[in-house]
Amino acid sequence: xxxxxxxxxxxxxxxxxxxxxxxxxxxxxxxxxxxxxxxxxxxxxxxxxxxxxxxxxxxxxxxxxxxxxxxxxxxxxxxxxxxxxxxxxxxxxxxxxxxxxxxxxxxxxxxxxxxxxxxxxxxxxxxxxxxxxxxxxxxxxxxxxxxxxxxxxxxxxxxxxxxxxxxxxxxxxxxxxxxxxxxxxxxxxxxxxxxxxxxxxxxxxxxxxxxxxxxxxxxxxxxxxxxxxxxxxxx
Amino acid sequence: xxxxxxxxxxxxxxxxxxxxxxxxxxxxxxxxxxxxxxxxxxxxxxxxxxxxxxxxxxxxxxxxxxxxxxxxxxxxxxxxxxxxxxxxxxxxxxxxxxxxxxxxxxxxxxxxxxxxxxxxxxxxxxxxxxxxxxxxxxxxxxxxxxxxxxxxxxxxxxxxxxxxxxxxxxxxxxxxxxxxxxxxxxxxxxxxxxxxxxxxxxxxxxxxxxxxxxxxxxxxxxxxxxxxxxxxxxx
DNA sequence: CGAGTAATTGAACCCGCTCAACTATCGTGG
DNA sequence: CCACGATAGTTGAGCGGGTTCAATTACTCG
Numbered sequence: 205x206x207x208x209x210x211x212x213x214x215x216x217x218x219x220x221x222x223x224x225x226x227x228x229x230x231x232x233x234x235x236x237x238x239x240x241x242x243x244x245x246x247x248x249x250x251x252x253x254x255x256x257x258x259x260x261x262x263x264x265x266x267x268x269x270x271x272x273x274x275x276x277x278x279x280x281x282x283x284x285x286x287x288x289x290x291x292x293x294x295x296x297x298x299x300x301x302x303x304x305x306x307x308x309x310x311x312x313x314x315x316x317x318x319x320x321x322x323x324x325x326x327x328x329x330x331x332x333x334x335x336x337x338x339x340x341x342x343x344x345x346x347x348x349x350x351x352x353x354x355x356x357x358x359x360x361x362x363x364x365x366x367x368x369x370x371x372x373x374x375x376x377x378x379x380x381x382x383x384x385x386x387x388x389x390x391x392x393x394x395x396x397x398x399x400x401x402x403x404x405x406x407x408x409x410x411x412x413x414x415x416x417x418x419x420x421x422x423x424x425x426x427x428x429x430x431x432x433x434x435x436x437x438x439x
Numbered sequence: 440x441x442x443x444x445x446x447x448x449x450x451x452x453x454x455x456x457x458x459x460x461x462x463x464x465x466x467x468x469x470x471x472x473x474x475x476x477x478x479x480x481x482x483x484x485x486x487x488x489x490x491x492x493x494x495x496x497x498x499x500x501x502x503x504x505x506x507x508x509x510x511x512x513x514x515x516x517x518x519x520x521x522x523x524x525x526x527x528x529x530x531x532x533x534x535x536x537x538x539x540x541x542x543x544x545x546x547x548x549x550x551x552x553x554x555x556x557x558x559x560x561x562x563x564x565x566x567x568x569x570x571x572x573x574x575x576x577x578x579x580x581x582x583x584x585x586x587x588x589x590x591x592x593x594x595x596x597x598x599x600x601x602x603x604x605x606x607x608x609x610x611x612x613x614x615x616x617x618x619x620x621x622x623x624x625x626x627x628x629x630x631x632x633x634x635x636x637x638x639x640x641x642x643x644x645x646x647x648x649x650x651x652x653x654x655x656x657x658x659x660x661x662x663x664x665x666x667x668x669x670x671x672x673x674x
Numbered sequence: 675c676g677a678g679t680a681a682t683t684g685a686a687c688c689c690g691c692t693c694a695a696c697t698a699t700c701g702t703g704g
Numbered sequence: 705c706c707a708c709g710a711t712a713g714t715t716g717a718g719c720g721g722g723t724t725c726a727a728t729t730a731c732t733c734g
Contacts, residue, residue: 273585275669281585295574301581324567331566332559338573339530345580346536350508350516352587353628357722385681393588398722400682417681417731434510592690620713633690635714652699652713 217263217291217333241314245306251292253303261320262292267310268382271302272390282391283345285383287371294338296321308382352393355434360392361402362431365412369422379420452498452526452568476549480541486527488538496555497527502545503617506537507625517626518580520618522606529573531556543617587628590669595627596637597666600647604657614655 242265245251251262254273268287272280283302286292292304296317324331351363368379381388385396392399403420406412411428413421422428430436477500480486486497489508503522507515518537521527527539531552559566586598603614616623620631627634638655641647646663648656657663665671 273581275585275589277669277672279589279669281588283581283584295578296571297574297578301578324570325564329560331570335559335566335570335573336531338570338577339532342573342577342580343530343532343536345577345584346508346518348584349518349580349587350510352584353516353625354510354514390588395723396681397683397724401722404682434512434514437512630691631713632692632715636690639714 217330217337243312243314245310245312247306247308249306249310251304251306251310251312252300254300256300258293258295258297258300259317260293261296261315261317262312263315264288264290264292265311265313267306267308267312269304269310270307270383270387270391271304273302280390281393282387283348284341285387285391291334291337293317294334294341307384307387357392357394357398357402358405359431359434359436360394361399361406362411362428362436364388364392365420365422366425366428366432368420377422379422381418381420385417452565452572478547478549480545480547482541482543484541484545486539486541486545486547487535489535491535493528493530493532493535494552495528496531496550496552497547498550499523499525499527500546500548502541502543502547504539504541504545505618505622505626506539508537515625516628517622518583519576520622520626526569526572528552529569529576542619542622592627592629592633592637593640594666594669594671595629596634596641597646597663597671599623599627600655600657601660601663601667603655612657614657616653616655620652 243262245267251269252258264286266288268285269292270282271284271286271292272282274280285307292312293300295301324334351360355363365379368381369376372379383391385399388394389396389399403412403414407414411422411424411431413423415421427436478497480502486504487493499521501523503520504527505517506519506521506527507517509515520542527547528535530536559569586595590598600614603616604611607614618626620634623629624631624634638647638649642649644662646657646659646666648658650656662671
């Protein structure tokens, strides 16, 4: 019921292709390089911060980022871990509403916001596809609200692992965990220590295996799904 | 920083006007009544449930609803309290992803989904405006994720009261609270009792007054804003 | 192989929850 | 108009899941 499959709708939006096909690249500015310019970030680097002027839209080529909001005293809430093909800054607000940092090395394509907005107006159907992508993001955000508001620590970890598995192929048994325990905690509304303890418990219970901290094997997917759906304690 | 002003973008989408101006009403089906048909719900009535086929899109005319997701054992997370002018079912998914119930008596306009989708394709700029509305909803959802994942009970109540105040005019001192303590709890990831206790504490502290359970007066807006932003304990 | 960082584990604590009793409000019929 | 019942809200006492603080272990990368 609450399977948080990451949508592939955004993935199907081929911005680079549009840039070429529509011949818009050479209509905007002399500096063609600025259109779909490929940028690389090292792990830990900041792409943009909450409150910065939103000058560009990005599409991830490879790697994983963390998007988070922070409170003045440092408490963080990670709202997403965008990876391959996902579009960033879709919000099109004047200012970024979250900070984006690279977790791994990241390559992405950068599009000036003005170009992007013109593209939306000129390419029929694009707005509709972006709307579909935004809809899927909204649904994921609402699933996360249910998780943060009502699920137990163990249910949150189960949901998180299934989400990761869904990203790397729905049937994947071995799942890569590119983010730190602390990032996972800030995504799930827990502490690093609780995340670690729950991994240990689930390993103990035979639900998962942990060959290394960054590698998880899903041993009992049905049990994980029950936990994630909040049906773990039901007869 | 985290002021959760409810966007008015959706409010500016005049679907009824579009239905008339575009002359689409009599192009879809003989039964014109089905286009923008006005529907009334009594308090407590269900508009649609999670999993139902999504046959219509709705726009609220008056009253307030609750949208929630539920876990099998009954735990609930309310994801929004839509009221006047807000568009429901914007997601355009095949199935509704949450349950919608009336909190007060509600009147709304109903549009068949097929008609709505055609409208998006035919009216230039509409998709863009819906995208902007979806973007604002997404931002609100991310603010709520920060609230649910990282804010204390008192900070949640402060955020909630400012959100309510923002809806009924930004400068409103007296705020109507149409939803029950239990609904507030399920929106903020707390229990009814904690909500009640925090109201009592803030009344004690002189931050608010409670002439009646459904009526709140904001006495110290600056303090409320500090609490909502998570800066309540900062020097 | 050693230094620094990330992850794990342990022990005590606390915020918000649970369970329970009580109070206020409101509609309804005698 | 009031008694009554039902529902919503408040308040109290004790508990517990997850946090906090602290120490230990495991990686990772020069």
